[in-house]
Amino acid sequence: MKKPYLDSMPDANGFFGKFGGAFIPPQLEKPFQDINEAYDKLSKSFEFLDELKKIRKHYQGRPTPITYCKNLSDFIGGGQIYLKREDLNHTGAHKLNHCMAEALLAKYLGKKKLIAETGAGQHGVALATAAAYFGLECEIHMGEVDIAKEHPNVVRMQILGAKVVPATHGLKTLKEAVDSAFDAYLKDTDNQLFAIGSVVGPHPFPKMVRDFQSVVGIEAKEQFFEMTGKLPDMVTACVGGGSNAMGIFSAFIEDSVKLYSVEPAGKGSNIGEHSASLTYGSEGVMHGFNSIMLKDSEGNPAPVHSIGSGIDYPSVGPEHAYLNSIGRTSIGLCSDDEAVDAFYKLSQHEGIIPALESAHAVAFAMKYAKENPKESILVNLSGRGDKDIDYIVENYPIPLKDI
Structure with missing residues (x-):
């Protein structure tokens, strides 16, 4: 029988197709091998998994809920938007x-x-x-x-x-x-x-972080089905390195659910104005892994920009590069201004202040909902916006609530 996707990817050397691996100096080979061997052992250990389960329930506050955004959906007048509330995880994000x-x-x-x-x-x-x-x-x-x-x-x-x-x-x-x-x-x-801190870096971190974040997708799939009796038509999340996106995508890879990775389009398409690696990048090695990266004229990592500090990275997790290369995921783009607009709209229509990074996914979901009025859309709201409010009010005037 064919192995399930999550059991077969990455391969033993940490590759998702041609992406991934461990391109590291000799002095790091032994430490990363030790981490890999320890993870292989602990990921099958009942004691480790049971302790992690207890921590998630009694310390982190998992499971986090799914919220149906009726007010925002009605305001848009299109598809129905739901949020996986990782902003309610202890410390305010999926991390x-x-x-x-x-x-x-x-x-x-x-x-x-x-x-x-x-x-x-x-x-x-x-x-x-x-x-x-x-x-x-x-x-x-x-x-x-x-x-x-x-x-x-x-x-x-x-x-x-x-x-x-x-x-x-x-x-x-x-x-x-x-x-x-x-x-x-x-x-x-x-x-x-x-x-x-993400599904990037040398093997085994892209796999390991994905597996630890897969709790988001496991919960979301069960919760959404319980709420609606079916799976969502589309799942979306912001992508810088891509840990929150891989966390929720992981449960839906083998289902007929559309998956959209939302990249930061920043303030333009020129080099240094955005952080949209999958959209504008090419294959390259950075920070110990092979993926799609933004490069300058000399082939070095390019300068990047995003209003979301957590997603202004000139590469992307190798699994995201692979899934996009085989057509399993699609790319959405969100500019700085669109993210700010979504930040305010979600706050004023639903009483939920999102992180600027997460606002990118909300903004794309709003655009998608207008164009696909019969679909259900599940957004991974990866974090809350407490950290961003000072920056936002200093640089973007608070608008009157839309009627």
Whole structure:
């Protein structure tokens, strides 16, 4: 019998077709092999899985619900929009789903410290939370630009006991934060675990983070069927690295459900004005994995932009590249202005303030609903917008509620 998709992808070397793998310096080969072997063992361990299940139920507050957006759907006058409410997960985003699991893995490996990158700060907050829970040290690398933009999350990380290290080179955003974290991890691979924050990086992280995030899709599929008696016509999520999208997509890959990856179109199609890797990129290796990436004229990672700090990354998870290459997923685009509009509309019509990253998926769902009035649309609302409200009100005037 044919293996289910999630059991057959990636292959033993971490490849999804030609994407993925582990392109790393020799000194990292043994640490990443140890992580892979430990994950293979723990992913089949009842003790590990049972502890994770209890943490998710009694600490994270899972399962998160699905909310039907009747007001927004009526306002649009098109398809019916539903939200998978990862904004109600503890710490306010989907990131804790894999951070608690990565911290548990670190304890098994005897590590004393968690180290990671963050863009919008949601991964940093989640990892700092996990470190506090398990009694581990925590160091978060964050671009200097994002530190200023996402100040509330920086304070949260520090309150939780994490050390926040600014990345001061290049564009001083997410890509540079990853560079900085890798450099710090290389200095002590024995005592630290680099807890990568998305379905990116060398094998086994794209697989491991997808598997830890698959709880989102498992819950959503069951909940939506219970609510409506059928599966959604379309599922959508924002994609930077792509952990929240792979989490919800994973349950629907083998079903006849349309899957849309929403990329940040930023403020234009020129290099440096967007972060739409799948739309404008080409094959290339960055941060230890082969995928689709945005490149400058010399073939190096291109400068990128998005109003959503968590999705301004010049590449995309290798599984997203693979699924798009075989036609299983489609691409949606959302500009900065469209994301802000969706941010306000969801807030004012439903009383739900979304993260700017998640607002990209909401904006695309609103456009799609207008064009497909008979369809049901499930959006992964990957995070809440507390972190973004200061930036938004300072730069985008609050509009009057639409009538």
